[in-house]
Amino acid sequence: MNSPTFAIPAPARQAAILIVDDAPASLGLLHDLLRAQGYRTFVATSGERALDLAERVQPDLILLDVMLPGLDGLETCRRLKSEPATADIPVIFVSACSSTEDIVAGFDCGAADYIAKPLRPPEVCARVRAQLRFRSASQVDTHQARHLRMIVEGMDEGLMLLGLDGRIQYANPASERCLGYSGSELTGRQLAALLAEPAANDYAAFFALRANGRGEDAIQERCRGTREVRLLRPDGSVRAMDLSLSPMASGEHLFVALLHDIAHHKRSEDALQRAALADPLTGIANRRHLDACLEREWQRAMRNGQPISLVVLDVDHFKRYNDLLGHAAGDQCLQAVASTVRSQALRAADLAARYGGEEFVLLLPETPYEGASRLADALRADIERLRVPHPGAEGGYVTASVGAATIVPTQFDDLGSLFVAADRAMYEAKADGRNRARAVRAGYAWESVQHALAR
Ligand SMILES: Nc1nc2c(ncn2[C@@H]2O[C@H](COP(=O)(O)OP(=O)(O)OP(=O)(O)O)[C@@H](O)[C@H]2O)c(=O)[nH]1
Numbered sequence: 001m002n003s004p005t006f007a008i009p010a011p012a013r014q015a016a017i018l019i020v021d022d023a024p025a026s027l028g029l030l031h032d033l034l035r036a037q038g039y040r041t042f043v044a045t046s047g048e049r050a051l052d053l054a055e056r057v058q059p060d061l062i063l064l065d066v067m068l069p070g071l072d073g074l075e076t077c078r079r080l081k082s083e084p085a086t087a088d089i090p091v092i093f094v095s096a097c098s099s100t101e102d103i104v105a106g107f108d109c110g111a112a113d114y115i116a117k118p119l120r121p122p123e124v125c126a127r128v129r130a131q132l133r134f135r136s137a138s139q140v141d142t143h144q145a146r147h148l149r150m151i152v153e154g155m156d157e158g159l160m161l162l163g164l165d166g167r168i169q170y171a172n173p174a175s176e177r178c179l180g181y182s183g184s185e186l187t188g189r190q191l192a193a194l195l196a197e198p199a200a201n202d203y204a205a206f207f208a209l210r211a212n213g214r215g216e217d218a219i220q221e222r223c224r225g226t227r228e229v230r231l232l233r234p235d236g237s238v239r240a241m242d243l244s245l246s247p248m249a250s251g252e253h254l255f256v257a258l259l260h261d262i263a264h265h266k267r268s269e270d271a272l273q274r275a276a277l278a279d280p281l282t283g284i285a286n287r288r289h290l291d292a293c294l295e296r297e298w299q300r301a302m303r304n305g306q307p308i309s310l311v312v313l314d315v316d317h318f319k320r321y322n323d324l325l326g327h328a329a330g331d332q333c334l335q336a337v338a339s340t341v342r343s344q345a346l347r348a349a350d351l352a353a354r355y356g357g358e359e360f361v362l363l364l365p366e367t368p369y370e371g372a373s374r375l376a377d378a379l380r381a382d383i384e385r386l387r388v389p390h391p392g393a394e395g396g397y398v399t400a401s402v403g404a405a406t407i408v409p410t411q412f413d414d415l416g417s418l419f420v421a422a423d424r425a426m427y428e429a430k431a432d433g434r435n436r437a438r439a440v441r442a443g444y445a446w447e448s449v450q451h452a453l454a455r
Contacts, residue, residue, distance in 0.1 A: 015132050016040040018059040020050040020076070021094065022068055026119065030063060030094070033121050034128065047071025051079055054086045061131050063115075066095035066106065074109050081110035088138075090131045094119070158241075158259030161248075166190050166207030169254070178241060178259045180233035191257060196230035196238055203245075228262065240266055279354040281331060282338030290353035290361055294415060297349065297365040302409045309372030309406040310422040311362040313341060313379060316399045316434040318358040320392035333388055333398055334358060340382045344375055361422075369406040373439035376404035380437040399435035401426055407443035418442060 017034050021027040022045045034041050042057055044050040047068050054062060062080070066073035073093060080086045090112040095102065098116035106114045112134070113127050152159055158175030160168050171179075171186040179186065179194055192204035226244040233239060242260040277289035285293070294310075301308040315321070315337060322330040334354075341360045342352040351363040362379070364372055380402045388398040403426025407418045421442035429436035 014038050014040050015060040016042065016057060017128065018042045018044065018050065018053055018057065018062045020044045020047070020062065020068070020073070021065040022046065023065070026065070026094070026117065029119060029121075030124070033124060037125055037128075039128075047073065047076035047079075050076055051083075051086075054080055054089060055083065058085070059089060060135055061128060062089055062091045063094050063128075064091050064111075066093055066097055066102065074105060077106070077109045077111055088142075090135055092127060092131060094124075156261070158257075160186070160191070160257040160259070162191055162207075162245075162255040162257055164207070164210050164253050164255075166192060166203065166210075166255075175259055178239065178261065179231055180235060180237075194231055195243075196232055199227065199229040199243070226260075231259075239263070279338075282335050282354050284338050284342050284360075285351055285353035287353065287355050290351060290355065290363060293351050294363055297363060298409055298415050298418075301365065301407075302411070305408060306366045307368045307406050307408045308418070309364040309367040309369070309375075309404060310418050311344075311364065311372060311376050311379065311402060311404045312355070312419075312422040312426045313337070313360040313362075313383070313400045313402045314426055314430070315358040315383075316401055316430070317390065317393055321390050321398065324391050336386055336388055337383060337398070337400065340386060341379065344379050344382070367406070369439060369441050372404040372406050373437075376402045376437040376439050380435065384435060395435070401429035401434050402437040403427070403429055404437070404439040405442045406439070407441070408445050410444050412444035413442075 017039050019027060019030045019034070019041055020043075021030065027043060027045070031041050031043060042053055042059060044053050045068075048071055050062070050064065051071075053059075064073045064077060068076065071079075073095070077091050077093070080089065080091060091110065092113040092115055093106040093111050094115045094117065095106075096117040098114075103114045112131055115124060115127055152172050155172060155174050158178040159172045160175050161170040163169055168186045168189050168191060171181075171183050173183075176183055176186065181189075181194075190204070190207070192200045192207065195203060224245060226242050228240060229243045231239045231241055240262055242262050244258040244260070246256055248254040248256055277285060279286040297308055300306070315333070318330065318333075321333060337358075337360065338352070338354060341362060344350075345352040345362060347364075349365045353361045353363070355361045362375070364375065367375075380400060383400040384395075384397065386398065389396060390398045393399060403422045403424065405418055405421035405425055407413060407421070409415075409418075421440050425438040425440045429438045432438070
């Protein structure tokens with residue numbers, strides 16, 4: 001990418017030059033010479049007057065005689081350089097004192113050039129032009145630097161400069177906000193010390209290798225470019241951000257680290273993830289979510305030898321309900337049933353899900369047969385208690401049939417058998433007249449015991 005260029009407005013005026021000399025002859029000569037070149041000129045015959053004029057008219061260049069009454073040229077130059085308002089104005093000494101010591105003394109007090117008298121007009125003009133060119137170039141640099149500083153300080157992205165050892169040398173205000181530290185607290189800190197694992201380890205290893213002039217492909221791979229990291233803030237909070245690390249192009253042995261806030265991406269990603277796992281009509285878990293949790297809990301129950309229960313609920317005569325009251329009323333009814341099912345998912349690991357049309361499931365890890373059986377009946381009673389009018393039902397209200405199955409899974413069981421058992425229990429409840437709850441035990445362990453008892 002090309003480096004940005006900044007348009008500097010061309011000066012609307014010719015360069016202004018302040019001539020400081022107490023000798024009328026050389027003052028007149030310089031004045032006429034520079035006027036003839038098209039410059040605007042100001043004159044002062046003492047150091048004090050020169051300081052005053054320089055501050056007020058801000059000339060682009062000062063031609064300063066060394067030998068002046070009162071404040072001499074060297075002291076005048078020192079004072080000009082010590083005042084912020086005049087420090088950047090280039091000074092050329094013009095003097096008959098042209099020994100090496102004089103010239104060195106002139107440069108040592110801040111002069112940009114030294115012209116020896118007697119004056120040679122073409123040389124004076126060439127030196128004046130050269131200084132004005134330098135000044136204009138340095139003004140462009142200053143202007144660009146100011147622009148860049150404004151951009152870097154106003155950025156929403158955090159920008160930091162790091163040494164080869166991974167220590168922060170500069171942090172812009174956005175990085176201070178991201179990291180929760182002030183700029184001075186950040187300077188000198190290791191970037192890795194501000195990150196949570198596993199990134200902290202990777203970046204520490206990356207910079208340790210860089211400092212030794214080595215690089216390892218795997219670590220380089222993980223640390224160069226953009227990577228999601230978690231920042232450790234001083235208040236103990238953790239903030240996810242994208243971190244981009246790249247070496248400074250100009251071979252200055254610096255790295256540029258950019259911090260990009262991904263909180264809003266994270267929020268929408270989380271929302272998308274939640275949406276993908278939720279049933280859109282009722283807001284409870286969908287079948288996909290239930291299947292994933294069931295698989296996980298099944299494995300856990302098998303490892304720990306714990307029971308796991310599944311409760312299946314099916315709304316009675318729901319087709320009739322829809323036919324008599326319409327699909328929209330049917331949807332509302334399902335929402336009411338869903339929140340009742342959810343209200344029975346009391347423990348953190350319990351999960352209420354809509355499994356299909358008017359079928360709901362409760363997953364109950366670490367729940368034995370007795371608990372599942374009690375809960376199945378409580379759920380049935382809760383639905384009845386909703387007293388949702390159902391013109392096609394015997395009792396006049398919506399009811400549900402509930403089946404529960406409990407298993408202590410072993411390697412001889414498969415997850416589907418738990419579902420089949422709960423479904424069968426639910427259909428038995430339907431067959432027994434609906435608005436019933438049935439609970440069963442299932443699985444190899446239970447069947448083995450039954451078998452042994454029967455013998
Ligand atoms: N309103 C509405 N109805 C649905 C939805 N999903 C499934 N259904 C309806 O639920 C009804 C289920 O009916 P069936 O499976 O025949 O069973 P039922 O009428 O409940 O009878 P039993 O289960 O034997 O008591 C069908 O009419 C489906 O159209 C839904 O999201 N909204």
